[in-house]
Amino acid sequence: xxxxxxEVSSVRQPAARSAVQRLNDEIRDANLTYLMLAQQLIRADRxxxxxxxxxxxxxxxxxxxxTTAQVLRVASSNMLLARFRFDDSMxxxxxxxxxxDEAPSRMHAAILMASxxxxxxx
Amino acid sequence: MMARSVLTEARQIDIARDLIELDARLQVLEAEVSLSRxxxxxxxxxxxxKSPPKGMLPFSTDWFMTWQPNIHSSLFMNIYQHQxxxxxxxxxEALIRAxxxxxxQVESLGMPEVLSVTRAWRLTRFFGAGMLGMTECTSCRGHFxxxxxxxxxxxxxxxxxxxxxxxxxxQAVVGREPATTCAAF
Ligand SMILES: [Zn+2]
Numbered sequence: 001x002x003x004x005x006x007e008v009s010s011v012r013q014p015a016a017r018s019a020v021q022r023l024n025d026e027i028r029d030a031n032l033t034y035l036m037l038a039q040q041l042i043r044a045d046r047x048x049x050x051x052x053x054x055x056x057x058x059x060x061x062x063x064x065x066x067t068t069a070q071v072l073r074v075a076s077s078n079m080l081l082a083r084f085r086f087d088d089s090m091x092x093x094x095x096x097x098x099x100x101d102e103a104p105s106r107m108h109a110a111i112l113m114a115s116x117x118x119x120x121x122x
Numbered sequence: 123m124m125a126r127s128v129l130t131e132a133r134q135i136d137i138a139r140d141l142i143e144l145d146a147r148l149q150v151l152e153a154e155v156s157l158s159r160x161x162x163x164x165x166x167x168x169x170x171x172k173s174p175p176k177g178m179l180p181f182s183t184d185w186f187m188t189w190q191p192n193i194h195s196s197l198f199m200n201i202y203q204h205q206x207x208x209x210x211x212x213x214x215e216a217l218i219r220a221x222x223x224x225x226x227q228v229e230s231l232g233m234p235e236v237l238s239v240t241r242a243w244r245l246t247r248f249f250g251a252g253m254l255g256m257t258e259c260t261s262c263r264g265h266f267x268x269x270x271x272x273x274x275x276x277x278x279x280x281x282x283x284x285x286x287x288x289x290x291x292x293q294a295v296v297g298r299e300p301a302t303t304c305a306a307f
Contacts, residue, residue: 047209047219051201057208090262106231107193108262108281114200115258115265118207 024078031075034082038063039071054085054117086116131157135165140218142166144225144239148174154214154243179240183248186241186267189280194236195245196266196279198224199256202246213250217243 041049042064050060066074074081086092091112097105134155141151142165151162166174186195202220205211211219221239228235237245245267248254257268259279266279 045219047205047211047216048223050208051204051223088263103231103233104281104284107197107233108264110227110231111193111197111200111266111281112262112264114197114204115263118200118204118265 027078027080028076031077031081032071035063035066035071035075039066051117054120056120086113091116137214137218138162138165139169141214141239142169144218144221146243147177147179147240149179150240150243179244183253183269186245186248186254187269189285190236191241192267192280194224194228195241196256196264197227198237198242199245199249199267200265201227202242203256213246217246 038049038053038055038060041052042060046060046064049055050057053060055063091109094105094109094112134157138151138155138157141154148159148162148166151157151166152159155162157165163173185191198220201223202216205220205223206213206216209216217239221242224237224242225235245254252270254267255270255272256265257272257274257277258265259277259282260275261278261282264279264281266277268277
């Protein structure tokens with residue numbers, strides 16, 4: 001009995017560690033994808049990028065200036081760098097609205113997202 | 123001096139070409155760039171392969187207050203104000219960029235383009251003249267185009283308080299109305 005339970009826990013522990021490691025890898029990948037996309041958008045067209053990303057000019061300039069080595073270092077964190085921009089439930093409930101209400105709801109969501117972006121940047 | 127004037131002219135031509143590609147009317151071009159009417163007409167024919175349409179521009183602010191145009195104008199104006207405030211763009215450049223982003227947005231929503239670039243330009247002019255402004259909806263906190271004298275403490279937007287016509291025949295309205303309003307413009 002005792003031997004069996006020890007065997008189970010000794011098997012489970014490395015497995016649990018690797019699950020955490022996997023999540024950290026996925027967070028790092030998401031960070032990397034986000035940073036590279038942000039740099040690409042900023043370099044293609046700064047003012048459009050500020051609109052699409054909802055970043056301030058100052059932060060955009062910092063992201064733009066990061067070297068590849070810096071991007072890799074910044075990305076390898078166990079914290080997700082990007083978060084949802086629109087932190088009110090109204091935007092999300094409109095975006096997730098049922099199909100039959102789609103057109104006006106999605107337009108409403110687009111206006112709210114644009115309004116929130118305009119307010120943030122001022 | 124010489125080099126600068128050539129660069130200035132090249133920039134003017136770029137702006138004019140961008141506006142023509144977005145289907146701006148000749149009056150918009152004449153107001154925004156300092157090229158002669160003859161050169162603008164030639165540029166127009168080169169870009170579009172035809173002469174620009176003739177006719178007067180609408181002068182009223184009322185169109186922007188009707189249900190569907192108001193929603194499209196509000197989306198555009200939010201984008202425009204962001205583009206204008208977040209960089210050192212000239213108003214006409216902010217107009218071009220904002221209109222492209224507006225077009226991309228309505229296309230991705232599968233909606234017709236209710237606002238033309240000429241209307242969008244008039245809208246920015248009405249804002250500049252203080253005739254129209256943005257008012258925050260007290261219900262959704264979105265910003266919408268309103269007359270400047272609108273009472274902001276009780277304003278509710280057309281999407282929070284949808285008129286029965288817009289709700290009932292929504293598909294018909296979405297499909298049909300722009301065709302008539304755009305054709306007339
Ligand atoms: Zn509202």
